[in-house]
Amino acid sequence: MKFNTKKILRWGLISVATIVVLAVVGFFGFRNMVLQKVIAKVQHKMEADYNSTFTVKEAKFSGLNGISVKGITLVPKGADTLLNIQELNTSVSLGKIIFGNVQLGTLTMKNGYVQIVKKDSLGWNFRAFLKSPKKDEDSSDTERDYADRAYNIINKALNLIPTDMVLQNLALRVDDMGRKVNLNLSTLKLADEQLESSITVVEDSLTQHWKVKGLADPRGHKCDLKFFNTDTTRIMVPYISQRYNLKSGFKAIQLKVDGIEMDGGELHVDGFAAIENFMVNHPRVAQKDVVIDNARFDYHILFGGxxxxxxxxxxxxxxxxxxxxxxxxxxxxxxxxxxxxxxxxxxxxxxxxxxxxxxxxxxxxxxxxxxxxxxxxxxxxxxxxxxxxxxxxxxxxxxxxxxxxxADLGKLNGTFTYRAMEDGRAQRAVLVGPENPNYTSFDQIPEAMRAAVLTSEDPSFFNHRGFITEAFRQSIIKNIKTKKFARGASTISMQLVKNVFLTREKTLSRKLEEILLVYILENNRIASKQRMLEVYFNVIEWGPDVYGIGEASHYYFEKAPMSLTLDECIYLASIIPSPKKFNWKFDTAGDLKPYAVKHNKYIRDLMLRRGLITPEDTLGQNGQVAITGPGRSRIKIDYENLFAADSIDMDEFFFDLGKKVY
Incomplete structure (x- = not known):
């Protein structure tokens, strides 16, 4: 029996063609039914997973690969409408869908809005969509491949951006407990890899007109877009000013992506971002507008396995x-x-x-x-x-x-007037110099006093140049372990600069200025270490309206600094971190509480081990102090229980108390 090869080939081609024709006819015959099933599946998911109602008034295929949808709404149960689109037309790549990818070719969308609303009793209307999606029990996350994951996510996202797009009359509305912002997209057009859009932003009485323009090539993984105002004014970022008391704006932003490529198992993302005339204003940043004229970030980001x-x-x-x-x-x-x-x-x-x-x-x-x-x-x-x-x-x-x-750092070498700042208000003037009777020169500060303060605040003061790298390192370790700012690394140099040249405001500006001023002071040898320590002892706060060691010695002990005992020196050093709360260290009998005595003993033993004091210096010192000066009036003594003691002679008590206080 002979086989006719040509005839078999011809019939084979006819059969394949017939199958293809039947498949195409079947597809076109049933594709709208498939589309309705897809919509029904989405509706079920929104209802089951997000307690929301998703509706579509009309959806059908048009032409070979076009889809036309009208009347799209998404409404969370018991909340305001989240999404409303009157008309949407798009085309999809059938070849991509066959291989499991969705790639939009064209997109037109008209008349719609996304509405984000927060009400006191209900919260945000999108809150149901914030919960994490359920994971399959069999799914495993033990294998990581950041490069592959990132590449897939970027590809899927870019495939959803059409190569040709026209958007008209769309809006984003935000209503956060009466704080309202409307972003109205009048037009957006993407054609021949060029994008241009016009956005009107309305917030209270402020109306802005934004533009986005430039290259957008989602298939080529490239873009070069510029975001700016239609006039010459600075764009003001909406909402955050009302919500967070943060004012921010800029003249223009440029974003360029040169390429997104996989190479040798690594994903490379290259490009740059630039901003002109950026401004930010927030009480925690600085007391006035912070402005950066020009900033640019040229980035090369790598994702590996x-x-x-x-x-x-x-x-x-x-x-x-x-x-x-x-x-x-x-x-x-x-x-x-x-x-x-x-x-x-x-x-x-x-x-x-x-x-x-x-x-x-x-x-x-x-x-x-x-x-x-x-x-x-x-x-x-x-x-x-x-x-x-x-x-x-x-x-x-x-x-x-x-x-x-x-900040004239040179003034540290002469007499100057110091005014502490508290809650933005200047306190009384303190003359820092020999003309002030309470001023205490370096040689009139007891060695024990200097040693106690250095041991407590900055043991390596005479050896470092403003900063202690190891202290910073230990501070970072401690803060990471406790997941909070549990430990600082402030040196005496930093405290001096903060007191003499800066305010006490807790802002980023003040901290950054402190760091730079300390570096300049220490590394340009503007003042000697001895002079810096002398000024430090004469300006720091040692109690309510008590400035300098001279005032502190009389406020607590009614004596000159050179007459202070070792225990008194260590006590004064211990209250430097919180001088206004010194009275918390005392019990109702006017004695230091056990924890304070224990702390002072620890400092004393540390001074002994370091050779700063001798064993003879500790004779008669037990960690306790008796506050005899005006500071005693701030200690809450339980006089009632003291008077109840039979062993106390009342006349002698008041006589002794009067001598101590006055």
């Missing part, structure tokens, strides 16, 4: 200052967090003029010559917290301050 990293080729530029950061999160063996910061050789004046305006008011007008470079290495192993690495180094080349700003 077991790490995520910001490569050291990345650059952060703040005005004229350039910084090269490196950051890495790794789970290869242990969970490790790593950070490196490198500031290459930079002119000192470029650094000063690059500081954000309003954040460093004490540096405005400062001038310097020379240059410097800086490096920071930080590494934290979650399983070995005590092995934390913190290494900071600065190299100088002819660095010198030629003109001070508002």
């Amino acid at each position: 077991d790490f995520i990293a910001l490569d050291s080729t990345s650059t952060v530029q703040l005005n004229k200052l350039k910084v090269h950061p490196f950051a890495k999160y790794s789970v290869e063996e242990d969970t490790i967090y790593q950070l490196k910061v490198n500031i290459p050789k930079t002119a000192a004046q470029d650094f000063i003029v690059s500081l954000p305006r309003g954040l460093f008011t004490n540096f405005e007008g400062m001038e310097a010559e020379g240059s410097f470079s800086y490096r920071l290495d930080f590494l934290y192993n979650k399983n070995k917290p005590s092995a934390l690495v913190f290494d900071s180094s600065l190299q100088k080349d002819g660095l010198k301050i030629t003109k001070y700003g508002e």
Whole structure:
């Protein structure tokens, strides 16, 4: 029997063609039915998982791969409508769907809104969608591949962005307990990889007109978009001002993505972000607007199988200052967090003029010559917290301050008037100099007093240059372990600068200024260590309206500093952290409480071990002190129980008490 190859091939092709035709006819015949089933499935999921009603008035296929949907709404039970879209038309790639991917080709959407509402009794109307999705019991998260996961997420997200898109009359409405913001998208058009949109933002009496314009190529994984106002004014970020008392704005933002590529099992994301005339105002940041004229972040982000990293080729530029950061999160063996910061050789004046305006008011007008470079290495192993690495180094080349700003550090070397700031109000003037009868020169401060304060506050004061790297390291370890700021690392130099040149406001600005001023003071040898300590002893607060060791000695013990006993010196050192609460250390009999005595004994023993005092100095010292000066009136003594004691002679008691108080 002979086989006719041509005939078999012809019939085979006819059969395949017939099957394809029947499949296409079947698809077109039943695709609307499939679409309705998909909608029903979504409706069931919204009802079962999110207690919300999802409705579609009309949905059908049009043409070969187009879908037309009208009347889309999403309403959480017992809450305001979350989503309402009157008309939506899109096209999908059938080939992509066959392989399990959804890729939108075109999209038009008209007349709709997303509405976010918070009511006191009900909370946000989207709260049901915040709960984590249920995981299958058999699912396992033991295998990580950050690169693969990130690439899949990015791809799916970009596939949902159509290559051609027209959006008209859409809005985002926010109503947070009466705080209302409306963002109205009048038009958005994406065609030939070019995007342009117009947004009107209304908040109270402020109306803004925003524009977004530039390259958008979701399939090529590229974009170069600029966000700006239609006029020359700064864009003000809505809502956060009302909600968090945070005012923020900018003239323009540019975001560029050069590429998103997988290479050798690693995902590379490259590009840059830039912002012009950025402003922020918040009581915890500074007392005035903080402004950055120009900032740019050139990033190279890597995702590996077991790490995520910001490569050291990345650059952060703040005005004229350039910084090269490196950051890495790794789970290869242990969970490790790593950070490196490198500031290459930079002119000192470029650094000063690059500081954000309003954040460093004490540096405005400062001038310097020379240059410097800086490096920071930080590494934290979650399983070995005590092995934390913190290494900071600065190299100088002819660095010198030629003109001070508002904070004239040179005044430390002469007589000046000091006014403490409390709750934004200047306190009484204290003259820091020999003209003040309460002023105590360095040689009139007892060695025991100096030793007690240094032991309690800053043991290596005479050896460091303002900062103690190991103290910072231990502070970080302690704060990480306790998950709160349980330990600081403030030196006497930092306390001196804070008291003499800065306010007591708890702001980021004040802390950053403190760090920079301390560095300048210590590393330019503006004042000697001995002079710094002398000023410190004469300006710090030692009680309510008590400033300096001279006033403190009389306030508590009615004597000059040189007459203080060892126990009295240690006691005065112990109240420096909280001088206004000194009375909490005493019981109703006027004696130091056991915990205070124990603390003072610990400091005394520490001074002994370090050779700061001798055993002979401790003779007759038991950790107790008797407050005899005006400070005694603030101690809450239980006089009733004292009077009830039969052994007390009342006349003798009042006589002795009168001598002590007056």
